[in-house]
Amino acid sequence: MSPPQLPLRFFRWFCHPKLRDSIEGDLMELYKERLIKNGKLKADAHFIKDVLLLFRPGIIRPTEGYQNLNSYGMYKNYFITAWRNVIRKKSSAAINVFGLTLGISCALIIFALVNYHLSFDNFHTDADRIYRFVTEEHRDEVEYDASVPPPFGKFFREDYTFSDQVARLYTGDNELITIERIGEKNKFNETIAFAEPDFFKIFNFPLSTGNPETILVEPNTAIITKKMAAKYFGDESAIGKVIRLNSKIDFTVSGVLQDLPVNSDIQTEIYFSYSTMKQYNEWAASDDAWGGITSSIKTYTKLKPGVNPTDVEQAVDEYVKRFRPKSKNVHHYKLQPLNDVHFNARYEGVMSKTTIWILSLVGVLLVLTASLNFINLTTAQAINRSKEVGVRKSLGGARGQLFWQFTIETGLVVLVATVLALAFSYAILPQLNSFLNTNISINLFTDTRLLLFVLALIVVVTGLSGAYPGIVLSGFKPVLALKGKLSGKQTGSFNIRRALIVTQFSISQILLLGLIVMFFQMRYFSKTDMGFDTDAIIMMPVGSNDEKLKTVKSQLLQVPGVENVSLCFGAPASDNHWTTSIKFDDRAETEPFSISHKGADEDYLSTFSLEIIAGRNLTPSDTVREFLVNENLLSQLNLASPEEILGKNITVNGSWKGPVVGVVKDFHEQSFHADIKPVFLTTSGNTYNSIAVKINMRNANETLTSIEKVWSGMYPDLIYKYDFLDDQIASFYQTEQQMVSIVYIFASIALIIGALGLYGLVSFMAVQKTKEIGIRKVLGGDVVQILWIFGKEFTALVVVAFLIAAPVGWLVMTEWLSNYAFKVDISLWMFALELFIIALVVLVTVGYRSLKAVVANPVESLRSE
Amino acid sequence: MKKYQLGEFEEIVMLTIAILYKEAYGVAIKNEIESRLKRNVSMGAMHTALVRLEDKGYIRSHDGEPTEERMGRPKKYFQVTALGKRAMEYSRETRNALWGAIPDVSPNVKFS
Numbered sequence: 020m021s022p023p024q025l026p027l028r029f030f031r032w033f034c035h036p037k038l039r040d041s042i043e044g045d046l047m048e049l050y051k052e053r054l055i056k057n058g059k060l061k062a063d064a065h066f067i068k069d070v071l072l073l074f075r076p077g078i079i080r081p082t083e084g085y086q087n088l089n090s091y092g093m094y095k096n097y098f099i100t101a102w103r104n105v106i107r108k109k110s111s112a113a114i115n116v117f118g119l120t121l122g123i124s125c126a127l128i129i130f131a132l133v134n135y136h137l138s139f140d141n142f143h144t145d146a147d148r149i150y151r152f153v154t155e156e157h158r159d160e161v162e163y164d165a166s167v168p169p170p171f172g173k174f175f176r177e178d179y180t181f182s183d184q185v186a187r188l189y190t191g192d193n194e195l196i197t198i199e200r201i202g203e204k205n206k207f208n209e210t211i212a213f214a215e216p217d218f219f220k221i222f223n224f225p226l227s228t229g230n231p232e233t234i235l236v237e238p239n240t241a242i243i244t245k246k247m248a249a250k251y252f253g254d255e256s257a258i259g260k261v262i263r264l265n266s267k268i269d270f271t272v273s274g275v276l277q278d279l280p281v282n283s284d285i286q287t288e289i290y291f292s293y294s295t296m297k298q299y300n301e302w303a304a305s306d307d308a309w310g311g312i313t314s315s316i317k318t319y320t321k322l323k324p325g326v327n328p329t330d331v332e333q334a335v336d337e338y339v340k341r342f343r344p345k346s347k348n349v350h351h352y353k354l355q356p357l358n359d360v361h362f363n364a365r366y367e368g369v370m371s372k373t374t375i376w377i378l379s380l381v382g383v384l385l386v387l388t389a390s391l392n393f394i395n396l397t398t399a400q401a402i403n404r405s406k407e408v409g410v411r412k413s414l415g416g417a418r419g420q421l422f423w424q425f426t427i428e429t430g431l432v433v434l435v436a437t438v439l440a441l442a443f444s445y446a447i448l449p450q451l452n453s454f455l456n457t458n459i460s461i462n463l464f465t466d467t468r469l470l471l472f473v474l475a476l477i478v479v480v481t482g483l484s485g486a487y488p489g490i491v492l493s494g495f496k497p498v499l500a501l502k503g504k505l506s507g508k509q510t511g512s513f514n515i516r517r518a519l520i521v522t523q524f525s526i527s528q529i530l531l532l533g534l535i536v537m538f539f540q541m542r543y544f545s546k547t548d549m550g551f552d553t554d555a556i557i558m559m560p561v562g563s564n565d566e567k568l569k570t571v572k573s574q575l576l577q578v579p580g581v582e583n584v585s586l587c588f589g590a591p592a593s594d595n596h597w598t599t600s601i602k603f604d605d606r607a608e609t610e611p612f613s614i615s616h617k618g619a620d621e622d623y624l625s626t627f628s629l630e631i632i633a634g635r636n637l638t639p640s641d642t643v644r645e646f647l648v649n650e651n652l653l654s655q656l657n658l659a660s661p662e663e664i665l666g667k668n669i670t671v672n673g674s675w676k677g678p679v680v681g682v683v684k685d686f687h688e689q690s691f692h693a694d695i696k697p698v699f700l701t702t703s704g705n706t707y708n709s710i711a712v713k714i715n716m717r718n719a720n721e722t723l724t725s726i727e728k729v730w731s732g733m734y735p736d737l738i739y740k741y742d743f744l745d746d747q748i749a750s751f752y753q754t755e756q757q758m759v760s761i762v763y764i765f766a767s768i769a770l771i772i773g774a775l776g777l778y779g780l781v782s783f784m785a786v787q788k789t790k791e792i793g794i795r796k797v798l799g800g801d802v803v804q805i806l807w808i809f810g811k812e813f814t815a816l817v818v819v820a821f822l823i824a825a826p827v828g829w830l831v832m833t834e835w836l837s838n839y840a841f842k843v844d845i846s847l848w849m850f851a852l853e854l855f856i857i858a859l860v861v862l863v864t865v866g867y868r869s870l871k872a873v874v875a876n877p878v879e880s881l882r883s884e
Numbered sequence: 885m886k887k888y889q890l891g892e893f894e895e896i897v898m899l900t901i902a903i904l905y906k907e908a909y910g911v912a913i914k915n916e917i918e919s920r921l922k923r924n925v926s927m928g929a930m931h932t933a934l935v936r937l938e939d940k941g942y943i944r945s946h947d948g949e950p951t952e953e954r955m956g957r958p959k960k961y962f963q964v965t966a967l968g969k970r971a972m973e974y975s976r977e978t979r980n981a982l983w984g985a986i987p988d989v990s991p992n993v994k995f996s
Contacts, residue, residue, distance in 0.1 A: 038931065041958060042910065042927070043957050045910035046927065069926065073928040075932055076932075
């Protein structure tokens with residue numbers, strides 16, 4: 020006889036599996052008793068009642084399944100085991116964490132840097148409709164200019180309906196600002212801008228006080244940022260105050276801007292009404308200035324929704340026919356999207372997308388090497404965990420569980436490394452920012468993208484570093500593991516490890532090679548003769564059309580220590596260019612190349628030690644009477660010898676005409692990025708912008724003080740400011756210098772991580788070969804021979820890595836050098852030097868550990884078997 | 885703070901387990917309580933109490949041999965642990981202390 024099935028099945032379903040058997044036994048026993056005593060009906064009824072009363076908490080099984088009850092204990096055990104392992108193997112744990120920290124720090128910093136650059140000017144409303152007008156200048160070659168002729172913006176606004184707004188922005192550096200406050204005159208050197216009112220409708224730079232509809236509409240009004248307002252007027256309200264520009268034009272402040280966001284290429288903090296431009300620069304303000312382009316004026320527009328930029332570009336082609344019908348320099352006006360402005364080097368972009376990709380790639384590679392390193396070290400230590408794996412497996416641990424155990428352990432190490440890396444990045448960020456001239460911030464709690472990146476990084480690095488060791492460790496055969504008879508095969512293939520090391524070393528070698536080539540290219544810059552003297556020359560900027568210049572010059576010449584003074588447009592090589600076109604002799608056509616114009620007086624050649632190879636120097640004059648040209652012009656004009664040009668006339672831009680009286684030896688007129696181009700020098704007195712002073716460095720300080728006295732005597736209103744020419748020239752290569760330092764840091768980090776990995780491999784080999792070394796020594800092998808067991812292994816690895824790295828490095832660096840018109844050749848000895856450095860690192864890393872293994876007493880290694 | 889947590893019914897179950905000593909399993913405990921205290925004990929109430937006592941560490945259990953009258957299910961025997969014994973003693977002492985504290989002047993206190 021059996022009890023009713025339905026309640027029994029119900030009971031079996033709900034009851035906790037641990038209690039089921041014993042309670043069911045009790046139920047059966049009672050049922051049988053009652054069956055005999057009371058009969059089936061009553062026994063059944065009792066049975067049902069019992070089952071129903073058993074349906075209560077404590078008896079009912081937990082919904083999540085009772086297996087899980089135990090897991091927390093298991094997890095706890097994982098943590099304990101992980102911790103014990105760290106404590107027991109302090110050095111290898113430290114190496115692991117250190118390597119990962121380095122890799123992750125680099126990834127974090129690079130991410131912040133890339134994120135920072137990608138965020139430039141992305142906060143403007145309808146940023147996808149904002150464009151800048153740029154020009155392609157088609158002559159013999161195409162040149163690119165990030166500006167259009169000054170009146171372009173005005174005409175475009177009146178002639179076409181493509182845009183919601185058009186705005187011109189004139190930016191000027193180093194302008195003199197005077198603020199009169201409580202009877203006191205304060206002078207400042209500032210970057211200023213003239214802006215059309217629409218500028219602030221296109222761009223999202225909100226006002227803090229002032230009416231957005233009327234700002235900059237009236238002539239002689241200005242708006243400044245909060246920061247500037249505080250600098251000039253302290254706590255007082257800036258509204259209604261007067262700012263004086265270049266001691267002659269007064270502006271009344273009509274609005275205050277919120278401080279500008281750091282991630283914008285527009286960082287000017289003082290804006291004047293564009294309608295006042297005429298008083299500042301008549302040419303730039305005129306409606307006829309279609310003849311040239313100044314990089315100071317940028318023209319922005321916000322197109323109407325749905326307008327195709329190509330249509331606009333085709334429409335404005337009409338301007339070329341209308342305003343420049345005869346020019347040999349054929350303009351093509353283009354629209355450059357705002358999100359391209361920061362990145363397009365062709366149009367003054369500061370950070371090319373290529374650099375960003377290369378940086379990201381370097382970041383990925385560094386994280387990868389750090390992970391490979393971790394794998395190497397962990398699998399090398401795997402043998403130490405074999406007993407643990409054996410015990411866990413014997414007690415029923417499944418492979419999957421063990422895999423996750425080791426993955427979690429890796430995850431913990433990665434987590435610690437990430438926290439350290441965050442702290443580290445945070446700590447070095449200020450230095451990095453001042454060094455790179457950036458405003459990067461790392462804030463995990465406000466920057467969700469960074470937070471997501473960090474989380475993703477933890478997961479990816481854990482996956483990369485943890486998966487393989489997890490598979491190897493969890494794959495141990497329990498019997499072999501417990502007997503301690505694991506061979507190399509089970510602890511992860513040696514070949515995989517070799518492959519990892521080769522990858523790591525290829526990466527470090529590519530970076531190192533890049534560093535070497537960059538280093539020598541930089542040395543080339545500083546050591547190669549520019550073709551003129553750069554030492555002990557100071558450059559002082561002055562206003563143009565300055566009648567006092569000649570007096571200043573004669574006063575400066577009387578200062579003891581001053582050797583030479585020249586009034587000129589600029590140094591032979593400078594950031595300031597003035598290019599134009601010429602007609603030669605009686606040729607009918609304008610020459611198809613552009614030529615650089617350098618205004619200079621008769622002392623220019625002696626001040627900069629430029630060499631005349633034919634003819635004579637310029638004679639003193641205030642206006643254009645005669646010309647000096649460089650050798651390059653001869654070849655451009657297809658003239659064989661200097662004599663063919665002497666005495667011939669050249670006509671500049673249809674206005675200046677005069678004979679060529681001398682030929683100057685070629686000098687570098689720009690940085691080494693650019694080829695040497697045709698140049699002429701002439702006494703165009705109204706273009707003089709600078710005073711160049713050659714001084715004797717022996718009493719430099721006294722001389723400089725005396726020069727300052729002369730300066731402030733002549734220009735009481737101006738700020739005394741000078742630069743050494745060689746500093747100016749060095750600043751041409753600031754980007755390269757930064758690049759070299761960054762690559763230097765990354766190459767070092769890659770090398771350090773690589774060395775750590777190597778140390779892991781050699782430790783592994785040493786452990787594996789203990790017996791072999793012992794036997795060899797007993798049989799009479801000498802130390803050098805045995806060392807070579809290690810030596811040949813690592814020589815082979817380095818050579819293979821080199822064979823991979825050399826061609827890749829060569830390709831990348833050839834590409835990089837192609838940016839320079841003047842460059843070093845990548846020669847064999849650079850590769851040799853690179854190999855030598857790597858060999859040195861390997862020797863230091865491997866040498867100690869292998870020597871320790873080799874000199875060990877064979878008795879120790881052979882005693883236990 | 886309560887040192888030992890022991891409900892009234894739980895105490896009865898523990899005492900019964902102690903009485904039955906080596907023979908304390910589900911049905912036996914139930915029958916013992918029912919015969920001594922003349923009250924009905926449901927399977928549900930008793931097993932819940934047993935689970936709770938075991939969780940508290942006052943009793944421990946081990947499986948016996950499966951028998952035929954239980955249709956092959958093993959008996960689960962219970963035993964009072966040292967902790968359980970202390971809990972029982974504590975409970976008894978508190979009661980005794982309370983009894984001892986009843987003053988002599990009121991011998992006719994009625995308990996109803």
